[in-house]
Amino acid sequence: MQVWSATGRRKRAVAQVRICSPGTGTIKVNQVDAEQYLQGAYANILKPFEKLQLDATYDIFIRTEGGGLTGQSDAIRLGCARALCMMNSEYRTPLKSAGFLTRIALKKERKKYGLKKARKAPQFSKR
Incomplete structure (x- = not known):
């Protein structure tokens, strides 16, 4: 059994992904079925596999926290x-073009003193 692992980050969320081959196609997130855990966002995690037209011969075990x-x-x-790129270097080009x-570097902006939120100022009164 071969295992490839990689880390992904977005905002405050961190995900440690392990792809095992050969497998049966199970995807677990924090020991829970991925479709049940991620609800509507489940289709998003399958996009790299769909882009490469890989069938369900891999087991994917994911540990996430934050966000x-x-x-x-x-x-x-x-x-x-990232784990797929480690698996086969030829996968890098189509994944990068897609x-x-x-890494999406957007994060929540910090609140500044004198303001109500990061950019929202209190209402200005002329008199």
């Missing part, structure tokens, strides 16, 4: 893409 479901699913997608190997 919300969208951030976690994007972190998982990045981790899966944007799956790009």
Whole structure:
């Protein structure tokens, strides 16, 4: 059994992805079935595999923490893409052109003193 592991990050979410081959096609996130855990964001994590037209011959075990479901699913997608590149270097070109190997660097901006939120100022009164 071969195992490839990679890490993906998005906002506050971190995902550690392990792809095992040969497998039966099971995908577990924090020991829970991925479809049940990620609900509507489940299709997002399968995109790298769909792009490469890989069938379900791999088992994927994922450990995530931090952030919300969208951030976690994007972190998982990045981790899966990185693990696939480790598996076969020829996968890098199509994954990179599809944007799956790009880390989304957007984060929540910190609140500044004197303001109500990061950029929202209190209402200005002329008099």
